[in-house]
Amino acid sequence: MDRNNDQKKKHRKPIIRLIRKFFVDIVPKRKTEPTFFHVIKFVFIYLVYLGTLAYLIHLILKFVEEVPHLTTFVKPEESIPAPVFGFVGAFDFNVTCNFLNNEYDVINSNDGKKCVDFLKEVSIDGSTVHFFDIIDEPELSLNDRPVWSSSGIYIFLFDASFYDTVFKKGGTSEVYDESLYSNMYLVPRNQRSIVRYNRVINKDLDGHKFRNRLGTAAKPSKYMVINTKIQSVSPFDASSFKYYATLEIYYDHRLVTEHEQVREKTILSILSSLGGGFSLGMAVYAFCFGAPQIGPWGWAQEVYGCRHRLKVKLSENFQDFIPLVDENPEYKDLGVSDSDRITTLERRSQALELLLKEYVMDVGDLYDLTNSHRKQQETL
Missing domain, CATH: 2.60.470 (Acid-sensing ion channels like fold)
Structure with missing residues (x-):
């Protein structure tokens, strides 16, 4: 089922993928978040975008209408x-x-x-x-x-x-x-x-x-x-x-x-003000809701092959462990012994932990998770 969905995504038209990326997938819904919380995030980030656009229009109008004024000293x-x-x-x-x-x-x-x-x-x-x-x-x-x-x-x-x-x-x-x-x-x-x-x-x-x-x-x-x-x-x-x-x-x-x-308004001052306003809005969003995406890819990263290099690196480090998780493994039918099955699961678990450390989560979060688990085991 997931493979069919992936195939559908690949065959979408580029313009549709672009629209979905910037208007739908810009705020991914995490499994641990309730629906209303996701709606709040979605509304907030679009308010940031709309506010930035309105501010840009305001600066452009002032730039066009502005007449240089005199300062005297x-x-x-x-x-x-x-x-x-x-x-x-x-x-x-x-x-x-x-x-x-x-x-x-x-x-x-x-x-x-x-x-x-x-x-x-x-x-x-x-x-x-x-x-x-x-x-x-x-x-x-x-x-x-x-x-x-x-x-x-x-x-x-x-x-x-x-x-x-x-x-x-x-x-x-x-x-x-x-x-x-x-x-x-x-x-x-x-x-x-x-x-x-x-x-x-x-x-x-x-x-x-x-x-x-x-x-x-x-x-x-x-x-x-x-x-x-x-x-x-x-x-x-x-x-x-x-x-x-x-x-x-x-x-x-x-x-x-x-x-x-x-001149109070120049092209560079407009870009500076616009960048400052947008950064402030995104900083407030990140402070309240965290990053918009765990690992977003930008246009420049796509052009210069950053995503391709990541795929190559992942294939070099984790190719032997793919798939990292089997949906319904039938080890008995394959004639795999219990010891080999346990070894395979351990290697896949280590690969998943390494993947989380390097590309998804902060190492400190994993250490905190490990320490809290150890404390729970000690209290039992």
């Missing part, structure tokens, strides 16, 4: 590189940069050149004030027309890395114009002007990159915005300093504000 200014200062005018001019250590540098503008050709990179110390003396010399101006007699001289500030990317590596004119005029300020002539600036760093995620959605992006794109405020104080005597102005550069504060785009 402040860090010390010393960790940020100094900005790039540039000067531009409609005509030729000289910019003399006087520093507190009595050193100076001069920027000479030339007609026909773009302003980016004579940008001056200046390292700024947050605790130091830098003075920029702007001198418009008529003898260097085109047609002897001072700069301030027309459009004037402008100062603008850039982040150093942005300056390298846009100007030194060939940025577009649109980016150049937008960046230039957003931080350009007219320097009034014959005045002492004060520029105060602070930095805001923006780290944006590229929504089109798969790595950002996967959760393995190394760094988001980073750009810095320099906010400046200029004020003019203490005008000079125009008769003495006709084409002269002074700029004082200050940090507005020694901290920088950083805005970073982050």
